[in-house]
Amino acid sequence: MLKALIDLNEIVTLKGAHSKEGRHLVADDLSIIKDGAIVYDESKILWVGETTRLPEQYRNLAQSMKGHVLTPEVVDSHTHIVFGGDRAQEYADRLNGVSYEEIAKRGGGILYTMKQTNEASQEELFQTACERIERLHSYGIGTIEIKSGYGLNFEKEFEVTLLIDRLKKKYAPRIQIFNTYLAAHDVPKSFQSSADYMAKVVIPLLEKLAPLKVIDAVDIFHEKNYFTADDVELLFNKAQSLGIACKTHADELNDNDGAALAIKHGALSADHLLKISSSGIKALAGSQTVATLLPGTAFFLGKPLAPGRALLDGGAKVAIASDYNPGSCHCDNVLLVASMSAAQLKLNQAELWSGITLNASAALGFKNQGAIIPGMKPRFSLFKTESLSHITYNWGRNFAVSLP
Ligand code: NIG
Ligand code: FE
Numbered sequence: 428m429l430k431a432l433i434d435l436n437e438i439v440t441l442k443g444a445h446s447k448e449g450r451h452l453v454a455d456d457l458s459i460i461k462d463g464a465i466v467y468d469e470s471k472i473l474w475v476g477e478t479t480r481l482p483e484q485y486r487n488l489a490q491s492m493k494g495h496v497l498t499p500e501v502v503d504s505h506t507h508i509v510f511g512g513d514r515a516q517e518y519a520d521r522l523n524g525v526s527y528e529e530i531a532k533r534g535g536g537i538l539y540t541m542k543q544t545n546e547a548s549q550e551e552l553f554q555t556a557c558e559r560i561e562r563l564h565s566y567g568i569g570t571i572e573i574k575s576g577y578g579l580n581f582e583k584e585f586e587v588t589l590l591i592d593r594l595k596k597k598y599a600p601r602i603q604i605f606n607t608y609l610a611a612h613d614v615p616k617s618f619q620s621s622a623d624y625m626a627k628v629v630i631p632l633l634e635k636l637a638p639l640k641v642i643d644a645v646d647i648f649h650e651k652n653y654f655t656a657d658d659v660e661l662l663f664n665k666a667q668s669l670g671i672a673c674k675t676h677a678d679e680l681n682d683n684d685g686a687a688l689a690i691k692h693g694a695l696s697a698d699h700l701l702k703i704s705s706s707g708i709k710a711l712a713g714s715q716t717v718a719t720l721l722p723g724t725a726f727f728l729g730k731p732l733a734p735g736r737a738l739l740d741g742g743a744k745v746a747i748a749s750d751y752n753p754g755s756c757h758c759d760n761v762l763l764v765a766s767m768s769a770a771q772l773k774l775n776q777a778e779l780w781s782g783i784t785l786n787a788s789a790a791l792g793f794k795n796q797g798a799i800i801p802g803m804k805p806r807f808s809l810f811k812t813e814s815l816s817h818i819t820y821n822w823g824r825n826f827a828v829s830l831p
Contacts, residue, residue: 431466431488432497432831433478438463438799439498439815440475441785444777445798449744449786452777459815464489465497467805469600475799490831496815498780499797500569500806502787503761505698505719505748507609508559509552509587510577512543514753518727527728527755528680531652537577537613540753544577544587553590559751559759560594564602566760567808567827572605572748572791574646576612581628584610585636592641603806605791607674608633611647611654611662621654629658630665637669643791644672644695649685656688663692672792678703679724690714696746696790700733701725708734712741717790720782721750722768723758735772746790747782766822779819 443456464481466474466488474482481489517535521527530536544552556573563571573591578584588608595604610629611621618624636642645666649659663673672695677685679699686707689697697711698719711718718738725732739745747768749761758764761783769779785797796804810818810826818826 429466429468429473429485429488430831431464431481431485431490432492433464433481433489434491434493435463435465435495435497436493436813437461437496437815438465438475439496439780440799441499441777441781442798442800444781444785445800449781449789450742452775452781454775454777456777457780457815463497465799469805472799472801472803472805474801492809492831494811494813495828496810496812496818497799498808498810498815499784499799501567501762501783501808502570502791502797503563503568503749503751504572504605504696504746504787504790505574505721505750506572507574507576507750507752508571508759509556509573509575509590510540510544510753511547511552511555512540512753514539514757517754518757521729528652534616536754538579538615540577541579541613541615545580545583549586549590552587553593556590556594557597560598560602560604563759565827566762566825567810568761569601569806569808570603570605570788570791570793570796572607574607574609574612576609576646579610579613579615581632584628584632588636588641606641606643607646608636608642608644609646609648611658613648613653621658625658625661629662633662633665633669637671642671644674646674646676648676649683649688650676650679651681651683656683659685659688663694667692674698674790678707682707686711686716686718690716695792698748699724700738701730703734705737708737708741708743711738712743715744717746717786718743719746719748719790720772721748721756722772723764724750724756726768727756727758732768732771735774739774739778744786744789745778745782746786747779748787748790762818763823766819769819776815776819780815
């Protein structure tokens with residue numbers, strides 16, 4: 428059905444950012460149209476411009492949206508929202524001085540959530556995931572990447588990947604879900620080593636799931652005491668041979684040249700990067716791999732933020748995501764995360780908004796969304812407020828409303 432919205436206070440098109448492929452952005456690359464109008468159908472944007480220039484043939488459809496701001500759809504390109512239980516006690520312990528790494532060594536952390544996830548029924552996991560997805564959507568987030576990775580055995584990881592596929596089918600097209608296979612999230616104590624777990628669970632399960640065409644990308648926690656560079660090579664080579672895209676958790680707690688390894692395999696994104704080296708920054712800047720910052724995790728773990736400015740100045744495509752998970756970042760609102768970290772990361776407005784729209788879409792391999800340009804997908808976020816600046820200025824306040 429054809430729709431025409433007029434009198435929008437601002438349409439944030441990101442046309443400038445799109446033409447620069449999300450790199451080296453200045454504030455003007457927001458390419459804002461004031462008093463804007465837009466025409467679109469279910470599959471694409473047909474016309475964008477000032478309300479006074481709306482072509483005659485669309486005038487009888489026009490709905491006034493005075494007092495609203497339209498942006499490209501907000502995307503959360505890194506979440507772990509399928510999990511059982513919570514880790515509130517662990518967070519309290521961390522505030523009381525125990526580190527994330529120490530908690531993991533004591534059998535807490537990801538392995539604790541693994542236990543709670545395995546104790547939860549499929550329906551419980553599905554229902555809690557639905558509640559979480561609806562909550563994200565209420566903030567204006569319309570595309571959500573969801574990782575498996577708390578089952579950590581053959582049966583439960585299989586179940587969780589199919590559960591994410593069920594979520595994807597339930598919510599399409601209102602909410603677009605991207606299914607990431609992260610069986611390589613941690614190594615349960617019953618395995619001798621990460622290589623043993625890769626050989627017995629991660630690789631055979633990937634081979635079983637691939638023909639079902641439910642996986643959009645694979646991911647791995649490339650980190651000391653979790654998975655090695657050899658494990659990453661094994662997973663990425665297998666994924667590539669099956670035609671599946673790669674993503675990685677890289678250089679988070681230690682620098683392990685994770686970004687370079689991701690680039691070598693043409694990964695869609697390398698995420699975290701708190702400890703990335705200067706050569707890693709240079710490599711990402713010269714690549715198509717998106718550098719995904721997860722500032723909420725640094726805040727939640729009490730660690731310094733990733734070197735976002737150096738990545739941006741080098742020319743990397745930078746996205747910002749929530750990392751919403753029960754342990755290292757129990758915050759589900761990427762718009763809040765981006766708004767509250769912008770001053771610390773020294774992001775201009777175009778970098779901030781591209782980070783959660785255009786570049787976040789690129790981190791999922793979605794080339795036809797993230798800007799408001801005729802021909803692109805009609806995926807938007809709508810906010811009831813006077814200008815874009817009011818959204819980030821009031822961080823934490825929710826202005827998102829549904830499209831008419
Ligand atoms: O992205 N780093 C690995 N995975 C999550 C943490 C998950 C957890 O602590 O439960 C992350 O930070
Ligand atoms: Fe993560």
